[in-house]
Amino acid sequence: MADIDDIDPNELDPNTIRFNGHELGVVTDLPGGVCRLVLKPVHQRYSTLTKLVDKHGGTVIDIERTASEVEEEIIRLVGREQETTGGEIPEPSGGQRYEVAGNTYPIRKALKQIGFRWDAEEEIWYTWDPEKWDQVFGPVIAIQQTNRRIKIPKCITPSLIPSSTPEGRYRISTDGACISNPGPGGWAAVIVHDGEVRRIMGRVDDTTNNRMELWAIGEALSEIPSDSEVEIRSDSRYAIKIASGEWNASENRALVEAVRRQVDRHEVEWTKVEGHSGDPENEEADDLAEAAVRGFPEGRSYCPDAI
Numbered sequence: 001m002a003d004i005d006d007i008d009p010n011e012l013d014p015n016t017i018r019f020n021g022h023e024l025g026v027v028t029d030l031p032g033g034v035c036r037l038v039l040k041p042v043h044q045r046y047s048t049l050t051k052l053v054d055k056h057g058g059t060v061i062d063i064e065r066t067a068s069e070v071e072e073e074i075i076r077l078v079g080r081e082q083e084t085t086g087g088e089i090p091e092p093s094g095g096q097r098y099e100v101a102g103n104t105y106p107i108r109k110a111l112k113q114i115g116f117r118w119d120a121e122e123e124i125w126y127t128w129d130p131e132k133w134d135q136v137f138g139p140v141i142a143i144q145q146t147n148r149r150i151k152i153p154k155c156i157t158p159s160l161i162p163s164s165t166p167e168g169r170y171r172i173s174t175d176g177a178c179i180s181n182p183g184p185g186g187w188a189a190v191i192v193h194d195g196e197v198r199r200i201m202g203r204v205d206d207t208t209n210n211r212m213e214l215w216a217i218g219e220a221l222s223e224i225p226s227d228s229e230v231e232i233r234s235d236s237r238y239a240i241k242i243a244s245g246e247w248n249a250s251e252n253r254a255l256v257e258a259v260r261r262q263v264d265r266h267e268v269e270w271t272k273v274e275g276h277s278g279d280p281e282n283e284e285a286d287d288l289a290e291a292a293v294r295g296f297p298e299g300r301s302y303c304p305d306a307i
Contacts, residue, residue, distance in 0.1 A: 017071050019078050024049070025059070027067040027074075035067040036060065037074075044128045047117050048077040050097075098133035100125040102152030106283035111136070124149075166229075167194060172220045173233040173273075173281035176212025177289040185212040186292025189220035190281045198223075199284070201292040211252055212289065213239035214259050221262035230266045235275035235282055244270055 014028040024046075025039035039059040043049040053059055063070055100111060101124050108118075108125075114132050116125040127133055136150070171192040178185040185207035191198045200223060204212065213236040224230065234240055241247040242256055243263055249256040273282050 015067055015071060017074050019075055024074060024078065027070050029067040030062070033066070034062055034064055035070055036062050037070055046078045046081050047119075048081050049074070050128070096128065096130070096148060098127050098130070099149040100136055100152065101149070104283070104287075106280045107152055110280050168229065169193075170224055170228050170230040171233065171281075172217075172224075172230060173279075173285045174213070174216035174220055174239075175235065175275075175282065175285035175289045176209055176214075176216050176239075177286070177293050178207060178209040178212055179293055182206060182208045184293055185209070186289045186294075187212045187216035187219065188285045188288030188292060189216050189223075190285050190288075191220060191223065192281070193224075199288060201288045203292045203295060208252075210236075210238055211255055214243060214252065214255055216285070216289070217243050218255070218259035218262045221259075221266060221268075224266070226265045228266045229269075231269045231271055233271045233273050233279075233282065235273050235286075237272060240270045240272055244268070 014026045016026050017024045022042045022045070023040055024043055025037060027035055027037045029035050037060075039049060039053060039061070043053065043059065052061065065073075099122075100107075100116065103123065103125075111125045114127075114135050115129065116127045116132065116136075118124075119126055133148070173190045173192075174188070176185065176187045183206070185204045186201065187204075188199070188201035191200070200219060202215075202219065204215070207215075213234065217232060217234065217239060220232075221230065232240070232243075238247075242249055243259050245260060245263075273279050275282065275286070
């Protein structure tokens with residue numbers, strides 16, 4: 001390939017590649033059927049161009065094609081990418097790529113909302129925007145992390161994008177799980193308050209799924225100050241109807257009374273959510289409850305009187 005240092009600049013005819021008002025770079029024909037593509041930092045908006053830079057180890061790329069062919073291909077690639085992403089293109093960050101390993105449905109849903117992109121070859125989510133990275137790195141519980149990469153295990157799926165909650169109000173997502181039913185059980189709650197997220201969970205050796213659903217509500221309400229304004233979000237119609245007093249309890253009466261005492265301490269709004277529908281906080285509560293049953297991480301164990 002030709003060395004550009006040996007070429008008279010006056011003999012070159014550079015062409016600027018433009019797309020949607022952005023100057024993506026400059027492409028120049030060199031002798032011998034080669035062109036030189038020099039991409040500008042705005043290339044980081046497009047994953048196809050970013051992969052090209054990664055493959056060639058830099059933004060100066062010599063290609064055995066004509067400049068017009070390369071320009072046409074670049075515009076085709078970024079045009080297709082914009083069309084498939086609906087225009088939601090990550091902003092550049094100066095060249096640092098941030099990566100998240102984890103691919104459960106709630107993780108995919110949350111990262112897409114933030115603006116992360118999926119790298120099918122590496123099987124990771126990534127962004128070039130440090131602000132998007134901070135949205136993940138702040139609230140997430142990570143088992144493995146480095147300077148610009150974190151791994152999110154399935155059992156502790158993060159609630160990355162809590163929906164808005166009025167200041168001072170608590171939003172609590174609860175869930176329960178049980179093996180064999182009856183058998184070993186687990187409960188969990190994700191508590192969101194003034195932008196902060198807290199997670200609690202526990203394990204009971206011999207119980208039922210309904211008991212764990214109720215237990216999660218009682219434990220979560222016991223964790224917050226009296227007279228709080230609270231939204232309880234659960235995928236269990238039984239737990240909501242029983243805890244709220246709408247249905248009478250024919251079983252688990254000691255536990256029901258303990259839970260209702262906690263309900264009476266607060267101003268509670270009840271929300272029934274669909275289980276396994278992609279709601280990030282409900283999915284996380286489910287994962288944590290399942291993890292509690294398995295003893296990972298080690299759960300707490302209570303009797304009803306502790307609620």
